[in-house]
Amino acid sequence: xxxxxxxxxxxxxxxxxxxxxxxxxxxxxxxxxxxxxxxxxxxxxxxxxxxxxxxxxxxxxxxxxxxxxxxxxxxxxxxxxxxxxxxxxxxxxxxxxxxxxxxxxxxxxxxxxxxxxxxxxxxxxxxxxxxxxxxxxxxxxxxxxxxxxxxxxxxxxxxxxxxxxxxxxxxxxxxxxxxxxxxxxxxxxxxxxxxxxxxxxxxxxxxxxxxxxxxxxxxxxxxxxxxxxxxxxxxxxxxxxxxxxxxxxxxxxxxxxxxxxxxxxxxxxxxxxxxxxxxxxxxxxxxxxxxxxxxxxxxxxx
Amino acid sequence: xxxxxxxxxxxxxxxxxxxxxxxxxxxxxxxxxxxxxxxxxxxxxxxxxxxxxxxxxxxxxxxxxxxxxxxxxxxxxxxxxxxxxxxxxxxxxxxxxxxxxxxxxxxxxxxxxxxxxxxxxxxxxxxxxxxxxxxxxxxxxxxxxxxxxxxxxxxxxxxxxxxxxxxxxxxxxxxxxxxxxxxxxxxxxxxxxxxxxxxxxxxxxxxxxxxxxxxxxxxxxxxxxxxxxxxxxxxxxxxxxxxxxxxxxxxxxxxxxxxxxxxxxxxxxxxxxxxxxxxxxxxxxxxxxxxxxxxxxxxxxx
Numbered sequence: 001x002x003x004x005x006x007x008x009x010x011x012x013x014x015x016x017x018x019x020x021x022x023x024x025x026x027x028x029x030x031x032x033x034x035x036x037x038x039x040x041x042x043x044x045x046x047x048x049x050x051x052x053x054x055x056x057x058x059x060x061x062x063x064x065x066x067x068x069x070x071x072x073x074x075x076x077x078x079x080x081x082x083x084x085x086x087x088x089x090x091x092x093x094x095x096x097x098x099x100x101x102x103x104x105x106x107x108x109x110x111x112x113x114x115x116x117x118x119x120x121x122x123x124x125x126x127x128x129x130x131x132x133x134x135x136x137x138x139x140x141x142x143x144x145x146x147x148x149x150x151x152x153x154x155x156x157x158x159x160x161x162x163x164x165x166x167x168x169x170x171x172x173x174x175x176x177x178x179x180x181x182x183x184x185x186x187x188x189x190x191x192x193x194x195x196x197x198x199x200x201x202x203x204x205x206x207x208x209x210x211x212x213x214x215x216x217x218x219x220x221x222x223x224x225x226x227x228x229x230x231x232x233x234x235x236x237x238x239x240x241x242x243x244x245x246x247x248x249x250x251x252x253x254x255x256x257x258x259x260x261x262x263x264x265x266x267x268x269x270x271x272x273x274x275x276x277x278x279x280x281x282x283x284x285x286x287x288x289x290x291x292x293x294x295x296x297x298x299x300x301x302x
Numbered sequence: 303x304x305x306x307x308x309x310x311x312x313x314x315x316x317x318x319x320x321x322x323x324x325x326x327x328x329x330x331x332x333x334x335x336x337x338x339x340x341x342x343x344x345x346x347x348x349x350x351x352x353x354x355x356x357x358x359x360x361x362x363x364x365x366x367x368x369x370x371x372x373x374x375x376x377x378x379x380x381x382x383x384x385x386x387x388x389x390x391x392x393x394x395x396x397x398x399x400x401x402x403x404x405x406x407x408x409x410x411x412x413x414x415x416x417x418x419x420x421x422x423x424x425x426x427x428x429x430x431x432x433x434x435x436x437x438x439x440x441x442x443x444x445x446x447x448x449x450x451x452x453x454x455x456x457x458x459x460x461x462x463x464x465x466x467x468x469x470x471x472x473x474x475x476x477x478x479x480x481x482x483x484x485x486x487x488x489x490x491x492x493x494x495x496x497x498x499x500x501x502x503x504x505x506x507x508x509x510x511x512x513x514x515x516x517x518x519x520x521x522x523x524x525x526x527x528x529x530x531x532x533x534x535x536x537x538x539x540x541x542x543x544x545x546x547x548x549x550x551x552x553x554x555x556x557x558x559x560x561x562x563x564x565x566x567x568x569x570x571x572x573x574x575x576x577x578x579x580x581x582x583x584x585x586x587x588x589x590x591x592x593x594x595x596x597x598x599x600x601x602x603x604x
Contacts, residue, residue, distance in 0.1 A: 075571075134598065139604055183518055186504045186510050187504070191522035198496060203584055205488055215475075216490070217588045220489065220491075221493050223493070223525055236574040236575045243566055243569075257559075261549065273534050279502070282512070289516050292520070292527075298602065
């Protein structure tokens with residue numbers, strides 16, 4: 001028995017289009033509807049035949065859906081929420097794939113009509129690509145999907161949404177929204193912010209040309225550029241909507257960088273060695289947990 | 303006509319053992335000698351049959367060599383230099399694979415006997431693995447190798463060493479040592495320092511467990527842990543020996559992070575978007591230059 005019969009996806013970028021493909025692959029009898037604010041994307045979704053119906057507006061897309069998934073940048077949630085609210089069927093579950101979660105409850109909660117269940121979710125998966133052509137059906141396999149139901153949420157609705165994500169291959173976890181936002185600030189938002197920052201620094205440095213930065217990037221920099229090639233709109237909104245947690249962790253990051261800077265300045269080799277030595281344990285644990293490939297250099301061809 | 307007939311490699315970790323394998327593959331008639339300070343590594347190199355002779359000391363390894371390559375951490379250069387100097391054959395070229403270059407000229411220059419040519423080199427290649435088992439013969443293919451001859455260096459010696467690195471698949475560039483140290487601070491040393499720092503921050507953060515950091519690392523953090531799994535001794539020495547350039551660039555990095563922090567605090571979305579948008583051009587240029595794979599997510603299996 002499928003958890004949902006009619007699923008609507010609002011926003012058909014990397015995540016939305018991957019979810020559509022995954023639903024087709026694992027729950028082929030689900031009736032899939034999608035839309036996107038960009039007419040060119042809607043056209044492309046039609047051409048790729050990713051869903052059963054492409055609607056021209058978010059409101060039209062959600063009529064009769066028993067699951068609605070918002071896969072748009074967080075900054076668009078309030079507007080999309082206002083647009084879909086009058087069209088939602090009673091008993092529908094509204095969810096999303098956003099990288100910050102308290103903001104989803106704050107932005108969408110007050111808009112939801114009675115009888116509609118808001119259960120925010122965050123599949124911790126992605127690549128640096130964007131758009132409907134970038135998606136693929138196995139994106140969520142073996143990755144965690146974190147559900148952050150608001151206080152008093154319907155437990156049957158949470159169970160149905162858990163089942164849905166499990167069907168597309170995810171491992172599901174339930175978490176308190178503010179705790180989610182702190183954990184993800186550490187494991188995702190800060191790494192992206194730092195990568196964007198360093199790539200910018202390198203591009204603008206006096207005394208080193210951009211050509212040199214590109215040419216000799218194999219020493220480590222190129223990995224930062226991959227992360228910093230992610231969608232700028234999405235990430236702008238993540239930082240603006242998870243501001244408190246990001247600023248809190250960033251404060252610690254700056255302190256720790258300053259401590260390393262001081263150790264280098266004063267030639268404290270033992271302190272540097274000790275700090276650097278502990279990282280390998282975490283790397284090994286991530287590989288053991290199935291969250292990264294064990295191939296050296298990500299298995300890049302040599 | 304081969305550039306060298308008898309090559310000695312001091313230090314058989316990732317880079318030294320990769321070089322031995324590459325020489326065997328591309329210049330099989332070269333007589334290869336190697337050594338390592340660690341008796342267990344010497345034993346392993348014998349078992350793997352990576353070279354013709356395994357010497358028990360650096361001094362014994364360089365007798366009769368026409369090319370000597372130091373592949374030990376930069377902190378060991380002065381001691382190794384003192385040990386090999388009396389044994390070097392006249393006309394020999396002494397080179398290395400260290401990630402900082404002015405220090406090599408400072409540490410080894412005064413020790414070299416007359417008639418020996420010191421031509422430092424830096425192959426910009428590597429993985430996060432260490433030791434003789436981690437090496438592979440194609441590591442240098444398509445990667446840049448930067449030669450930093452001291453002022454007044456013999457141009458024939460530079461040409462021979464260029465030919466040697468070209469034979470193992472590298473693209474060779476000649477650069478002024480201090481400029482090399484600044485460029486590599488940007489493209490390699492700072493990314494490693496920041497990765498080590500962030501991995502340490504994440505491991506010690508109040509309110510987020512180490513288990514959570516591991517579990518949800520697929521959002522970006524896992525890429526940092528790969529870089530931070532590199533050899534801690536090697537990297538300690540890089541930061542201590544390229545101190546000036548690293549501290550200079552790190553000052554700019556901290557400024558730029560502070561600017562982003564301020565933009566987040568004040569909700570300056572346009573500034574964030576603008577900053578994030580420019581990174582994709584650099585990413586594209588790195589891929590076009592053949593310095594990284596174009597596969598999304600490094601082609602990790604999904």
